[in-house]
Amino acid sequence: MFVTDLEPPPPGPTLTDTRPSGVFGLELDFATRDEQWLPDAELVDAAVGFDRLIAWASARQSAVLAEFARRGGDGSIRPVTAAVPAREWAADEIAMALTVSPGSARVRLAVAARLDGALRGTREVLEAGRICPSRARLIADRVALLPDAVATVVQDRVLPKAPGQTWAQLDAALRRAITAIDPEGAAERHRAARKERRVDVFAQDDGMATLWARMTAPDAAASFEWLTRLARGMGADDDRSLDQRRADLLAAALTGKLVIRDPTADPVVTAPVSPGKPLITVLVPYSVLTGFDDAPCEISGYGPIPAQLARDIAADAVWKRLLVDPVSGAVLDHGRSTYRPPAALADHVRARDVTCRHPRCRRAATTCELDHVTAWQDGGGTGEDNLAALCTAHHDLKEQPGWRVVLHPDRSVEWTTPTGHTYLTAPYDHRV
Structure with missing residues (x-):
């Protein structure tokens, strides 16, 4: 008797879901040896596979650096303690070996040590090829000033969704988690950061320059929103791109040349631009407005902000x-x-x-x-x-x-x- 209704076996692992390893690297190399013959979908899968392999290699290198950093100054495998001092020359050794500056080497060793300790979960996800090295570094950077216990809680909150997020999306999730878990610290850090607001200019090639401003998130979001509104209102006959219009409007506003003209008036009326209050979307839980808690709030398109800053915005806003x-x-x-x-x-x-x-x-x-x-x-x-x-x-x-x-x-x-x-x-x- 022939059985014809058996379900086909489930598909085996592919280049996008095989756990990366040294063996996987060989398989990937073999599968892409003649890449010109691969269909488009398999080329995309191979690109994902190589990204996962890079992540695995980065995690393995991080583990090696962490082991190197924690050994005693005499090179023994004894962990560093008060009786066994750390190697003072570790960063110099790594800097020469990896062709980076001593400062960069110190940062890499510090990140490797954190990924070997409080952020071990991040390294494990990196080694599985589920996040890229830049996102693992982002997690380490964002929690660098937090105590180990708090850093671990933040990590555990963002890791489940991190594999499906871009760098910017993960950055917003991290800032939201830090604000939620440490609201008092977030408010204090905002107060300190606000004192650093400033404007600077940097020369660039071809007669161009960058005007740079550090300001509060509400001011930055509102400024960009109004530049965008004004740029879009300049009419279809304006052949400049939206970016070019924003840049020209900013320059005109800061140099006192930006005006509103009413061509229907006789004579033509000219007045300085005064668009009034900008529209920005701030998401604030009711519990924050009433002062019940300090849950993180958010400016649409920017990301999380401390509760106190949101309350300050609410005091001067249309709801x-x-x-x-x-x-x-x-x-x-x-x-x-x-x-x-x-x-x-x-x-x-x-x-x-x-x-x-x-x-x-x-x-x-x-x-x-x-x-x-x-x-x-x-x-x-x-x-x-x-x-x-x-x-x-x-x-x-x-x-x-x-x-x-x-x-x-x-x-x-x-x-x-x-x-x-x-x-x-x-x-x-x-x-x-």
Whole structure:
């Protein structure tokens, strides 16, 4: 008797999910020896495989550096103690061996030691090839000034989602976790950092320069928002890019040349630009407003801020109500009574999405376009269930041949690339 209804065996490991190792490196090398014959999807998988191999090698090197750093000054395998001093020349040795400066070598040894101790979980995820070296270094940098116990708690909070996040997304998650776990320290660090606000200029090539400013997050976000609004309001006849308009507007404002002209007046009326209060979205739990706790708050498109800073902003702000599901963290309702339904709907979608819904983009939804996920001409409606915030670049990408975007009922957005790979962006979790 022949059995014909047996299910096929599950697929074996691929270049994207095999645990990296030295043997995996050989397999990867063999699989890509004739890369010109590989289909597009396998080239992408191979690129992921090499990224995982790099992460594994970085973790193994970190373990070696940590072992080297903790040995006694005489080179013995005894751990460093009060009786067995550390090697004073360790950084110099590593600097010469790796062709880096002594300062860089000291930092690498310090990071390796932290990854071998309080941040051991980060090194394990790195060794498994699930995060890249730059993101492991980011975790170490963000918690560098925190006590080991607090650093470990922050690490454990962000690691589960870290493999699916970009550097910027992980950075925001780290800042949010630090603010949540150590609110008093976050407020103190903000007060100290605020004293360092300044403006500087750096010369560049070809007659150009960079004007650099360090200021509070609300001031920076509001400044950029108004530059963007003014730039977009300059009309379709202006052939400059949005970036060029922002730069020119900033220069004109700071040199006293930025004015508003009313060509309909007789004579033409000219007045300095005074746009009033900028619009920035600040997510603040009700418990913070009432002073019940100091949970972290957030500026849309920037990231977490301390509770006290959010309360300061709230004292001089126009408020809009958001009803948030306490279980899922999703926006259920955006209270508004002064605008027509289309404006309320736009506000609701932007409040729901917070940022561009491309999986790797953090552009604030307030500066994004609202896209009909299913095109209007294809029967898509203008409703919350068919609208998503997309920045201009990713709105254009969505319309390119081979790309497919689906907005699911739970408001997650699924992107499918021309090679058939899929990426999911979950709806923003408004819970702290």
